[in-house]
Amino acid sequence: MSDSLLAEEAAEKIRTVSRTAIGDSLRSVTYFTRDDYDQLYLRNDLEQDADLTSFIGHEWYGFKTAQAAYEGTELGAYKYTIRAFDNGYLVRVTDEREGVFVTTDGLTMQDFENVATSIKEVLREQQ
Template sequence: MATGLITDETADRIVTTCRTAVGDSLRSVTYFTRDDYEQLYLRTDLERDADLTSFIGHEWRGFKTTQTAYEGSELGDYNYTIRVFDNGFLIRVTTDREGVFATTDGLTMKDFEEVATSLQSFLGERVE
């Protein structure tokens, strides 16, 4: 599904990172920046009808708002966001330049922590 925002190798690595952490529970993976996005993976049993432009706008603003709102609090630095829906979950991992959100079926907190830690590590080492 790559369209040129990131290399095919980077896209494959992000999807592999998510699939390794959550297996068949993975529904979709989307890489995004403030200005653009690329859906990297969509499970075959799902419809390609989500309004990703709205999702990306919300997730980017949500990251910036959350990061600013809790800056300097006793909770420590912001790490990632989990959103819970009737039909699944969304986990968002973001840096100041880029982010990834993955949607999943039901997972445990340990599963979320594993995918978040893996994505944070990957995004932290990128210089692309």
């Protein structure tokens, strides 16, 4: 894991928009590229030593697969992914260069849309 993938100002913006959109249901925030990641936030009551390396590879590959599979369909352009698990949800916002996944407790669809839109805006500002 690198300490300098993302400028601190951008990292703080991503933490802030995630916390604002999700509130106390926010579990974690992880910024990633194809090869590396920075965990930007992890709630205190969660396991602090999880190995995210396999998550990163899967989420990057998953983005590329979803983007290719749905390109040109009547659904429109790919926006973000929501994954449901027994203990929460993962929202992945990715582009060709970088991505963020946020894990949460239960949320509404509007909450998912708010956090995804906010994170995309921050990532666009960095390019």
